[in-house]
Amino acid sequence: MSPADRHRIHPVTDSPMKRILPIIGLIAVLLIVGTVGFGMITGKGPIECLYLSVITLMTVGYREPEPIEEGGMIFVIVYLLSGAGTFMYLITSIGRWIVSDQVRHALEQRRMQQTINNMSEHLIVCGCGQMGEIICRQLVNQNRQFVVIENSLDRIQELCIPESWAYLHGDATDDGMLQRAGLARAGGLAAVLSSDADNLYVFLSANMDNQPLAIVARAAEESAARKLRQFGARHVINPYQAGAVRMARLMLHSGLENLMEIVDGHHADLELAEFPVPAGGPLEGKAISESSLPERGLTVIAIRRANGERQMPVGGGDQLHAGDSILVVGQQDAVQQFLAETPAPSS
Template sequence: MVSFMIFGTVGFMWLEKDFTMLDAAWLTETTLLTVGYGDRLPKTVSGQMFALLIMPLGVGIVAYAIGIIAGSVVEGQLLNFLGRRAMETKISKLKNHIIVCGAGRVGWQVAEQLSKDDVPFVIIDSHIDILQQYGQQNLLFIQGDAREDDVLRQAGIDHARGVVAALPTDADNVYIALTAKGLNPDILVVARADRMESEDKLYRAGADKVVSPAVIGGRRMAMSILKPASVEYVETVLHDKEHEIDLEEIVLREHSPLTNKTLAEAQLREKTGAMVVAIRRGQELISNPRASQMLLPGDLLIVFGTRNQLTAFELLASAPKKP
């Protein structure tokens, strides 16, 4: 368009000797934009022929350029709108999912682990530039303030499994814990705490579990100095993507064939290859249970093994009890 504007201005100045640069530019622009005021007209035959030449070419170029610009704007807005609507539809269908409040460094680690375990989740953050990185990974997100009731309802807190409060400030995480428990008293809330003195406040606000990245990082650094081989082993079996070893929590139901049996009688290691490392019974935690430990209905078993072993363990625990 600019090149054609220059071409028309120079052409009219060369053909119409009494035209100033402003006259030539005016006539060129009115021709290109089809305004046609009529106050500037070519007086010579060559000028009129030149005008006839640039009219269809210029109008075509302008129409094409405007179409490209308008199409890009409309198409971009339309794609964003359709993508947003499709994501909102997916979020509204989520059940038993996790709501991650905060898309920063801690939130990203939570999202990676949930993705690895194929657990449905939605991320809430107020910064769209950060959320766009999650969108590139085809992850579900909502732009908004996670402290607000409407935003948490939009994320499906009424039928969610849990909430992770991973915002940078402890005050915001306290507010999220209060809001989440107010909307869904039965939901599990795990909150991040940067300061030790904030842990009690988070528990009083309704958090079921408080995690301090600074405390965990400090303990791991100390253990890396004191017991490097042990830390390396734990890192390898739990965090190395080349290994499939993982931990799983399995609740024993009344009809499970494992209930009212000892670990020795159940022969879990022989049948599945997985190992029971702990049993939670109410408020009691039984670590490294003995072979004589009885399994009761309602026990939560913490099981260690590969993904295939854990799957076999789940199938065995959920199988109907033989008469």
């Protein structure tokens, strides 16, 4: 998504633990000073002196050590005033930081929800593991709006916030979470959670609205992939199978490397994209050679007809009709410009 469309978030530069550790260290120093001081005054053992230090700082059940001389009294006065005051200030600071973090988190979630509510035809990525991260980066390269649903707060803080990605912290298998992500307005969804069962549940939940939604689901086990297809999933990806097939193809046909880089989006200049042919659009009723595609440097490599039939290879004399979709390859700028100029098909 473009910088204007992104929800800008200021990453947290210091975690609560980093702020609390110095306070814990200072409390430990106060206890050590008190233990040593009371030991010098009373000559008692370290455990009893530590006990005296704790009740002095906490101002609970305090009793002065016996016997105590004038020098000891001065130490107790100074330690009680400075130590107890410092201790209470530190405890108050911890409470204030905890409350402020909760308030800031609540406000951040509210702003994030408002940003998501303004999205339309965006994509929803359920899970931000390795596959989810790669998907998100591909969507960023394509300037597409998207929302990440991730259950791990650590993953959100280390990836989503620094990258300024719109996100929701929660369980993607929760129907309410999908609704908060704008499922009714979304243009597509990727279910790439670590559990095949969770991906199946997300797919079924997303299909309950009976809306035309492009859903891609991850399935590490073939049994899960079969179940997804039985329930109507058209796009099921087994990451291990897909990776192994690609490696085999590269070994058998090394010349396919450049083409596969284009398909995977790793080629810096070329891009592969699918375009609809809407009724009344500039491509309807025209042969490929008569359209503006060749002069734009876009090559049609496949046509998916309105009835679902696929045509490949494609010739210059093949005509395009409303409801068709074309798969083209060309320079990234040319593809993006044509995509921006192509009207969306009427519903």
